Amino acid sequence: MKSNFIHTYVSVDCVVFGFENNQLHILLVQRDANKIDSNNMKLPGSLIYDDEDVDDAAQRVLLELTGIKRMKLKQFHCFASPDRAKNPEDMKWLDQTYQPNINRLITVAYLSLCKIDRKLTNVSKYRSSKWCPLSEIPKMPFDHNRILKESLTEIRKWIEMDVSIAFELLPNKFTISQLHHLYEAIYNRKIDIRNFHKKIVPLNDVVPLDEKQEGVSHRAARYYKFDKHSYNKRKMTI
Amino acid sequence: MKSNFIHTYVSVDCVVFGFENNQLHILLVQRDANKIDSNNMKLPGSLIYDDEDVDDAAQRVLLELTGIKRMKLKQFHCFASPDRAKNPEDMKWLDQTYQPNINRLITVAYLSLCKIDRKLTNVSKYRSSKWCPLSEIPKMPFDHNRILKESLTEIRKWIEMDVSIAFELLPNKFTISQLHHLYEAIYNRKIDIRNFHKKIVPLNDVVPLDEKQEGVSHRAARYYKFDKHSYNKRKMTI
DNA sequence: TCAAAAGTGTTCGATATACACCCATGC
DNA sequence: GCATGGGTGTATATCGAACACTTTTGA
Helix, strand or coil: CCCCECEEEEEEEEEEEEEECCEEEEEEEECCCCCCCHHHEECCEEECECCCCHHHHHHHHHHHHHCCCCCCEEEEEEECCCCCCCCHHHHHHHHHHCCCCCCCEEEEEEEEECCCCCCCCCCCCCCCEEEEEHHHCCCCCCCHHHHHHHHHHHHHHHHHHCCHHHHHCCCCCECHHHHHHHHHHHHCCCCCHHHHHHHHCCCCCEEEEEEECCCCCCCCCEEEEECHHHHHHCCCCC | CCCCECEEEEEEEEEEEEEECCEEEEEEEECCCCCCCHHHEECCEEECECCCCHHHHHHHHHHHHHCCCCCCEEEEEEECCCCCCCCHHHHHHHHHHCCCCCCCEEEEEEEEECCCCCCCCCCCCCCCEEEEEHHHCCCCCCCHHHHHHHHHHHHHHHHHHCCHHHHHCCCCCECHHHHHHHHHHHHCCCCCHHHHHHHHCCCCCEEEEEEECCCCCCCCCEEEEECHHHHHHCCCCC
């Protein structure tokens, strides 16, 4: 009987995407209450409880972080390098935050999506959270930078399998231009707007409203909404 | 400080695909030495060691199982339901095989591929392993049946991202017919052979050999080989 | 009337699908 | 010569990429 089988702690970490000013943002939390600077941010996450599936743990983290129940969420990878939590500072933080002698920590990473204009109602645990533009992500503890990087290829796969996730990132009323910029941000490349329009037209679940933009110094764009119920019946793809 | 954060064991389980007689097969291992029957099979797997990444653990399992180093391998999901190891028989087996009081077990599932005609050199640990046709998979312990089911959608995604994995399942010399049947098996639907040929032609890395089938009672099929090196330089897709 | 973004159509090439016949071989 | 599977070609529809101009609005 082997004695060195691993007995470890397991955490979940969530990469929560938002979209604003034509840029993807990630929701980061402050790691320590006493150190308030942007080099002190991390992905939101938590150790999992003993009666909790990892999916449930991720939902709990998101609920505590945003006040939103049942957010869209997708597990994408388990990170388990033996030295992912071996940085002395990270180990000290684990000691203080959870309990001493966490000698190894495996994490399951999740993707999630949030309308960035939603009012977030942080509960206790997270002193401060912040939407950080993708271009300004600081160095983070553990392997959180790597997790974030891999989440970018995952969000593309996800949107290809299920367009509806795009609309999780947009306000309820949005313009085609916003949707277009979102796709450009996710794929990190220019997408021809004329061809883009043509792809949207056949999507019956993207429905034009009578309402238009107001107070813009150019032709006002029409607002659209996404009909989730109708979509869930017959799936579509962009 | 919460006391009910989980301190758990972590395992890897591998779904190893093979292909023979136009059917996908899965490599299963016998669970107990003393109970020799087909209702006693499971996915190959192992607890991970304390200095081991999950990827390495999966490689180790495959090495012990097949004698092959560095098999193609892809992590696809972490299964962590609190009651996935709560069946009394499964708990008893964990007790006996590893150590007592494994109260919770989380597993990370892997996909892998093997040429089914390779001679496997089992080492110690696995008394017996067996290629089981997909259509004859028995009821297995833990959530292994669910893991297997999810692996089927994963292998499609994988082959779409990287054709070369198809050739991991075929002999070094193969006919277009074999490749065709493999695709039909993976997608579980008929694929028009004429159109299939047309897709293969432009793939420069599938190279025709001078050799043909012998002793078949119909027109002999040409053998092809897959040029892995050439492929790795410029990726192609089917 | 100008600036700025909204919105619209056409052409072309590539790809996917559907479908039917001749070829080589062993019996 | 016939049964069996191997191998090829053509027509059509669909999709994606490239590309330029007119419209609406506020300033």
